[in-house]
Amino acid sequence: MPVVAISEYKFPSKSRQELYGDDQLVHVWWKGNPWFVAAGCFRFPKAMPWGDFVGVLKGFYTADPDFVPDSLDSVQWVIDDQEVTPDPSASMEANGVGHKSLVQFSV
Amino acid sequence: MSVPTQKPVRKLSMKQRYSALTHDLDWPLSYVEEDDAFPYTKFEGIKVHDWSKWEDPFRLTVESYNKYQAEKDRRLYAVLDGFAQSQGQLSLSDASYMNAMKIFLQGIPSGEYQAHRNFAHLARYLNGPGARFASLCQSMDELRHAQTEIHTLSHYNKFFGGMHDWNKMSDRVWYLSVPKSFFDDAGTAGPFEWLIAIGFSFEYLLTNLLFVPFMSGAAFNGDLPTMTFGFSAQSDESRHMTLGLEGIKFMLEQDEDNLPIVQAWLDKWFWRGYRLISLVAGMMDYMLPKRVMSWKEAFELYFEEQMLNGLFKDLAYYGIKPPRDVEWAIQEKEILSHQVYWILYQFSHAAAFTTTVPNAQDQAWLAEAYPETWPIYKSVVWDKAQKVMDEGGRYFNPGLPQLCQVCQIPMGFTEPGDPMTQCQRHSIYEGERYDTCSDGCKWIFEREPEKYVQAWLPVHQIYQGNCGGPTLPDVAVWYGLEPGDGGEYVGSMDQLDWAAWHASTVKEG
Ligand SMILES: [Fe+2]
Numbered sequence: 001m002p003v004v005a006i007s008e009y010k011f012p013s014k015s016r017q018e019l020y021g022d023d024q025l026v027h028v029w030w031k032g033n034p035w036f037v038a039a040g041c042f043r044f045p046k047a048m049p050w051g052d053f054v055g056v057l058k059g060f061y062t063a064d065p066d067f068v069p070d071s072l073d074s075v076q077w078v079i080d081d082q083e084v085t086p087d088p089s090a091s092m093e094a095n096g097v098g099h100k101s102l103v104q105f106s107v
Numbered sequence: 108m109s110v111p112t113q114k115p116v117r118k119l120s121m122k123q124r125y126s127a128l129t130h131d132l133d134w135p136l137s138y139v140e141e142d143d144a145f146p147y148t149k150f151e152g153i154k155v156h157d158w159s160k161w162e163d164p165f166r167l168t169v170e171s172y173n174k175y176q177a178e179k180d181r182r183l184y185a186v187l188d189g190f191a192q193s194q195g196q197l198s199l200s201d202a203s204y205m206n207a208m209k210i211f212l213q214g215i216p217s218g219e220y221q222a223h224r225n226f227a228h229l230a231r232y233l234n235g236p237g238a239r240f241a242s243l244c245q246s247m248d249e250l251r252h253a254q255t256e257i258h259t260l261s262h263y264n265k266f267f268g269g270m271h272d273w274n275k276m277s278d279r280v281w282y283l284s285v286p287k288s289f290f291d292d293a294g295t296a297g298p299f300e301w302l303i304a305i306g307f308s309f310e311y312l313l314t315n316l317l318f319v320p321f322m323s324g325a326a327f328n329g330d331l332p333t334m335t336f337g338f339s340a341q342s343d344e345s346r347h348m349t350l351g352l353e354g355i356k357f358m359l360e361q362d363e364d365n366l367p368i369v370q371a372w373l374d375k376w377f378w379r380g381y382r383l384i385s386l387v388a389g390m391m392d393y394m395l396p397k398r399v400m401s402w403k404e405a406f407e408l409y410f411e412e413q414m415l416n417g418l419f420k421d422l423a424y425y426g427i428k429p430p431r432d433v434e435w436a437i438q439e440k441e442i443l444s445h446q447v448y449w450i451l452y453q454f455s456h457a458a459a460f461t462t463t464v465p466n467a468q469d470q471a472w473l474a475e476a477y478p479e480t481w482p483i484y485k486s487v488v489w490d491k492a493q494k495v496m497d498e499g500g501r502y503f504n505p506g507l508p509q510l511c512q513v514c515q516i517p518m519g520f521t522e523p524g525d526p527m528t529q530c531q532r533h534s535i536y537e538g539e540r541y542d543t544c545s546d547g548c549k550w551i552f553e554r555e556p557e558k559y560v561q562a563w564l565p566v567h568q569i570y571q572g573n574c575g576g577p578t579l580p581d582v583a584v585w586y587g588l589e590p591g592d593g594g595e596y597v598g599s600m601d602q603l604d605w606a607a608w609h610a611s612t613v614k615e616g
């Protein structure tokens with residue numbers, strides 16, 4: 001439904017991908033772990049290899065004292081509700097991660 | 108020379124006086140079209156046939172308004188002076204109480220000011236003189252509220268952190284984008300939607316949930332200035348409630364075509380307002396050293412009892428149904444405050460208030476108020492947070508959270524019936540993905556996506572480099588945060604100062 005307005009009402013998204021150049025926003029959700037109260041929002045290059053991305057997460061989640069970094073090597077990844085097996089050497093983009101995609105896992 | 112004989116002055120009754128000084132100052136337009144003089148009252152689709160049907164039960168004139176309000180303000184400022192002279196801040200229940208007042212000062216006066224501006228707009232642009240005059244009074248009230256709140260809290264600014272840059276912060280800091288975006292949303296709507304958003308949903312449906320906790324919280328915790336401000340605002344609030352109720356009834360009585368429009372606004376603004384005051388829920392249950400009542404009890408009394416079982420029974424006569432997401436809110440009453448405070452706790456290093464693990468006394472209270480849900484949160488998060496503290500650390504979330512595109516709160520709310528699984532909703536609009544925290548926010552987004560794609564989401568703005576720089580210290584400077592404003596309460600500047608003031612009192616005494 002369009003906004004009911006006194007004149008034409010059309011504005012660009014304030015968070016569209018082009019505002020981030022070669023990067024994009026990525027949401028990462030450790031489902032079932034309330035220690036991180038909400039999914040995290042990150043800015044990563046689209047071309048970043050998936051393996052490097054997982055490396056960043058292994059550092060990030062050490063904020064949970066019960067986190068075992070190697071556990072991320074055997075989780076089922078879900079990107080935008082699709083179960084996937086990413087290729088660690090391919091880019092995040094090639095693995096199906098888009099702007100503001102939701103990457104989820106649980107351990 | 109004849110002396111003109113003066114006719115004896117006939118005194119007007121109150122009612123005649125009111126009429127003469129308000130409605131009678133209106134005139135039929137002779138050389139401009141009504142639509143040119145009042146260009147904003149048709150585009151929303153609300154049909155009005157007779158503006159004279161707008162009832163104003165208060166019958167105030169500007170003269171009586173000024174007299175009455177000046178008297179109230181005089182009393183308030185006398186209390187503020189007395190409090191300052193007697194060093195009243197020393198008899199607060201605890202320095203941690205100030206955290207609630209910091210959120211109040213950072214979030215509310217700029218909202219009052221926004222309300223002032225938009226009611227001033229209505230005071231000019233509604234067609235009927237009765238409706239315009241009631242809006243004028245509320246516009247003046249809201250300006251006074253902003254001013255008196257600022258003055259009420261300015262004394263505390265000399266002694267506690269986090270209150271020095273409230274105005275800048277309300278424009279910039281992440282959790283304050285929640286109230287700011289709420290008022291921006293309402294203020295950019297048409298005048299009738301504004302009346303339902305603020306006049307009715309906020310000032311009528313939810314007002315007791317917002318104000319009673321703050322004001323009785325103040326009374327319970329030795330904050331005489333805030334309590335006095337609350338009393339001073341109370342008589343205004345009853346006028347605002349009347350304006351909101353009169354507004355919705357007027358629209359519904361004028362034309363039956365107005366019903367679906369009003370219902371949709373009510374559905375939207377109930378949810379917007381409810382999400383906004385979830386900050387109050389966190390404050391009530393976790394930030395007051397002396398508790399008044401739990402969020403759950405307040406919600407049951409002021410919303411379920413008074414509104415759902417009272418007001419909505421009356422509005423059913425017009426065909427109005429309870430807001431569409433009301434059931435979601437009802438089931439959330441058990442967990443809302445736990446989730447909100449857990450959000451505030453892990454991001455308070457970037458805030459202008461402090462948080463801490465509930466102490467033994469707080470935990471006993473929480474266990475009694477929430478026998479079913481507190482044990483879950485205690486065992487899953489708070490015991491662990493305490494353990495981190497015991498080992499000399501303090502848990503802060505090392506990243507930035509995903510935010511809801513509509514309410515702008517970090518997406519920490521959970522699926523109904525499943526308090527461990529955050530609720531994730533998404534919409535695709537023109538090829539771009541947007542996230543929302545609940546069915547309510549998702550519905551609001553999809554109803555008017557063009558509006559919410561413009562949301563100034565603090566996290567995204569940080570990543571775009573618009574908030575002072577790429578690191579948290581850069582952002583903190585841009586926010587106006589100073590050392591001691593945020594973070595952990597235990598060992599904070601406020602807590603240390605408080606202990607020092609009381610130690611010296613004991614020594615001298
Ligand atoms: Fe107000």
Ligand SMILES: [Fe+2]
Pocket residue numbers: 382511512513514515516543544545548
């Ligand atoms: Fe939301």
